[in-house]
Amino acid sequence: MTRSATAIAHPNIALAKYWGKRAGDGNIPAVPSLSVTLAGMSTTTTVSFDDTLVDDELELNGAHAESSRPKVRASQLLDRVRAAAHTTTRARIVSVNDFPTASGLASSASGFAALALAAVRAAGLDWSAEQVADLARRSSASAARSVFGGFVELDGGDAPDGTPSLGGARPVAGPTAIDLRVLVCVTTEDAKATSSTDGMRLTQQTSPYYPAWVADAPASQRAIREALLAGDFVRLGELSERSALAMHACAMAAGIVYMTGATLSVLEHVRALRSAGLPAFATVDAGPHLKCLVRSGDAAAARESLERVPGVLRIIDTSPGEGARIVAAGAGGAT
Numbered sequence: 001m002t003r004s005a006t007a008i009a010h011p012n013i014a015l016a017k018y019w020g021k022r023a024g025d026g027n028i029p030a031v032p033s034l035s036v037t038l039a040g041m042s043t044t045t046t047v048s049f050d051d052t053l054v055d056d057e058l059e060l061n062g063a064h065a066e067s068s069r070p071k072v073r074a075s076q077l078l079d080r081v082r083a084a085a086h087t088t089t090r091a092r093i094v095s096v097n098d099f100p101t102a103s104g105l106a107s108s109a110s111g112f113a114a115l116a117l118a119a120v121r122a123a124g125l126d127w128s129a130e131q132v133a134d135l136a137r138r139s140s141a142s143a144a145r146s147v148f149g150g151f152v153e154l155d156g157g158d159a160p161d162g163t164p165s166l167g168g169a170r171p172v173a174g175p176t177a178i179d180l181r182v183l184v185c186v187t188t189e190d191a192k193a194t195s196s197t198d199g200m201r202l203t204q205q206t207s208p209y210y211p212a213w214v215a216d217a218p219a220s221q222r223a224i225r226e227a228l229l230a231g232d233f234v235r236l237g238e239l240s241e242r243s244a245l246a247m248h249a250c251a252m253a254a255g256i257v258y259m260t261g262a263t264l265s266v267l268e269h270v271r272a273l274r275s276a277g278l279p280a281f282a283t284v285d286a287g288p289h290l291k292c293l294v295r296s297g298d299a300a301a302a303r304e305s306l307e308r309v310p311g312v313l314r315i316i317d318t319s320p321g322e323g324a325r326i327v328a329a330g331a332g333g334a335t
C-alpha cells in the first residue's frame with residue numbers, strides 16, 4: 001500500500017535577513033526576518049509512504065542520494081511526521097529543482113517547504129499551514145517562510161517583553177502588496193563551499209560584530225515591514241540592501257565570504273544604475289548570486305544592463321508568488 005502526495009514550493013529571498021540561531025532546540029532564528037516568496041523558480045517534491053521499503057529513499061534532481069547529508073536531513077523530517085502520524089512506514093522522496101541547488105538560491109527553503117507539505121499530506125495529517133511551517137523550520141529556518149506566499153515574516157530572538165520566540169512564520173502581505181521584481185543574477189552553477197548552518201555557527205562563535213547584528217536586526221526588520229506596508233519601494237530597497245550588507249559584514253569578520261568578484265561587480269553595477277536614476281537595490285544570501293530588486297517598469301532595462309556584467313551567467317526574472325501547495329495526492333494498491 002502506498003500513500004503519496006506531490007507539493008510545489010518556491011524559494012524565498014529575505015529582505016530582512018536571518019543569520020544566527022537562538023540557543024536550544026527547534027532551530028529558532030536569533031533574529032526576526034522578512035522575505036518574499038518568488039514565483040519563477042520551483043521545487044517539486046513527491047513523497048510516497050510505501051510498506052515495502054526498508055529505508056527512506058531520496059532522489060534529488062534525478063540522482064539517488066544514499067547516506068548523504070540531504071538524505072539524513074530529509075529522513076529527520078520524515079521521522080517527525082511518522083511520530084505524529086503513529087506510523088513507521090518508510091518513504092520514497094523524489095525532488096526536482098528547476099534552478100541551481102545549494103548555491104545561495106534558497107533551494108533548502110523551497111526544498112524543505114515542499115517536502116514538509118508533501119510528507120504531511122501523504123501521511124494523512126490534517127495540519128494547518130502554521131504547523132507545516134513549524135515542521136519545515138526545524139530542517140531549514142528559511143523554509144518556514146516558503147510555506148506562505150507573498151511577503152512573510154519569521155519570528156526570532158525574544159519578543160519585546162522578553163518572551164523567547166517560538167519561531168513562528170506568518171504572511172504579512174499578499175504578492176501584489178508592492179510592485180516588485182527580483183532579478184536573480186546567477187554567477188555559478190556550483191554548490192557553495194560553506195553551508196548556511198556552518199556559516200552561522202562560525203559567525204556566532206567568532207565574529208566580533210555578531211552582538212551588534214543581533215541588536216540591530218529587530219529594528220531593521222520592523223522598518224522593512226513598515227516600508228512594505230506603506231508601499232514605499234525605494235525605502236524597502238534601501239533597507240533590504242543594508243540588511244544584506246550588515247549580514248555579510250558580520251559573517252566576513254568571522255572569515256566567511258560568500259561574495260565573489262562577480263558578486264561585487266554586480267553590486268557595483270546596481271549602484272551605478274541607481275546613480276543614473278534607475279531605482280535598483282541589491283541583496284545577497286549565503287552564496288555568490290546577487291538579487292536585484294526593481295519595479296516591474298524598470299525590469300527590462302535593468303535586466304539588459306545586468307546581463308552584460310562580466311561573471312553574470314544568466315538572469316532569472318522572478319516576482320512575488322504563491323506559497324507551497326499540493327498538486328497531486330492519492331493512495332495506491334500494493335506495489
Ligand code: PMV
Pocket residue numbers: 013014016017018019033108109140141142143196197284285286
Ligand atoms: O534557513 P537557512 O539555513 O537556509 O539559512 C538562510 C540564511 C539566509 O538565506 C542567508 C538569510 C535568510 O533569511 O534567508
